[in-house]
Amino acid sequence: MNLKPSIYQGLPVALLTQHGKQELIRPILEVALGCRLVHTDGYDTDLLGTFTRDVARPSSQLEACRHKARIGMALTGTTLGMASEGAFGPDPYTGWMEWDTEVLLWVDAKHGLEVIGMAQGPAQSLHRMVRTTEELMQFATEALFPEHHLVLRPDHSEHPDLYKDLSNVNSLLRAFHAARAASTCDRVFVENDLRAYCNPTRQDIIRKAAENLVQKLSSLCPHCQAPGYGITRKVLGLRCKACGHPTRLPVADIWQCVVCAHQEQRDTAHGWADPGQCDRCNP
Numbered sequence: 001m002n003l004k005p006s007i008y009q010g011l012p013v014a015l016l017t018q019h020g021k022q023e024l025i026r027p028i029l030e031v032a033l034g035c036r037l038v039h040t041d042g043y044d045t046d047l048l049g050t051f052t053r054d055v056a057r058p059s060s061q062l063e064a065c066r067h068k069a070r071i072g073m074a075l076t077g078t079t080l081g082m083a084s085e086g087a088f089g090p091d092p093y094t095g096w097m098e099w100d101t102e103v104l105l106w107v108d109a110k111h112g113l114e115v116i117g118m119a120q121g122p123a124q125s126l127h128r129m130v131r132t133t134e135e136l137m138q139f140a141t142e143a144l145f146p147e148h149h150l151v152l153r154p155d156h157s158e159h160p161d162l163y164k165d166l167s168n169v170n171s172l173l174r175a176f177h178a179a180r181a182a183s184t185c186d187r188v189f190v191e192n193d194l195r196a197y198c199n200p201t202r203q204d205i206i207r208k209a210a211e212n213l214v215q216k217l218s219s220l221c222p223h224c225q226a227p228g229y230g231i232t233r234k235v236l237g238l239r240c241k242a243c244g245h246p247t248r249l250p251v252a253d254i255w256q257c258v259v260c261a262h263q264e265q266r267d268t269a270h271g272w273a274d275p276g277q278c279d280r281c282n283p
């Protein structure tokens with residue numbers, strides 16, 4: 001579904017980023033919405049937090065996005081802004097896998113609306129302590145180097161000296177020897193670089209978040225026509241076929257406008273829940 005005509009046709013949208021994300025996001029947003037992404041790097045986004053632990057992350061993902069979008073809008077003098085922010089941690093299902101959650105925030109100051117695009121998936125985020133070049137190169141293979149860049153530190157993961165932008169074997173080995181020389185225990189901490197331009201796995205998830213954002217911006221409120229009309233929560237309680245009691249299975253979606261108060265319930269399931277899913281019949 002596309003906005004025809006898009007209310008954003010031809011309008012400039014500020015995007016503040018230093019890590020090459022504009023080239024991932026630009027084609028998806030510009031083709032779908034007809035807007036014009038204005039990239040700015042007039043502010044050091046690393047001051048807002050980085051993945052290599054040299055600056056602590058100050059706030060939640062969404063707040064960081066909001067802050068970056070506002071700075072970009074102020075720098076470029078636009079009423080539209082967007083920002084991207086990733087977060088890494090254990091996967092929400094088993095807790096065993098490294099997981100990447102990418103958020104893309106759209107800020108429309110004129111219409112007073114914010115729309116959030118999101119995508120998530122397994123992250124390419126490994127780390128290890130190594131002592132020899134053999135161990136280092138073994139790790140590099142597992143970490144999908146050189147397409148995915150690496151970061152090194154002497155001794156441990158919190159050491160203040162870090163070697164980044166390592167994207168070929170020569171620079172990796174040079175950094176490894178320097179880090180080992182600076183080490184007090186002949187050990188080097190090596191990990192995947194999680195910055196977007198260093199991590200193609202992350203790039204894929206950022207693209208998916210951009211597609212999700214476009215989809216949401218293309219969905220209009222039936223009442224006030226504002227973009228960003230979408231599902232805000234699910235209603236649970238599909239009834240059990242055997243005992244008739246509500247289960248924890250979804251029965252409907254609540255759709256809500258981000259500008260006016262309009263909302264509606266759309267049924268997503270019909271019929272009955274399998275008794276195997278019922279806490280009463282199958283506790």
Ligand SMILES: [Zn+2]
Binds near residue numbers: 242280281
């Ligand atoms: Zn039951």
Ligand SMILES: [Zn+2]
Binds near residue numbers: 221
């Ligand atoms: Zn509305």
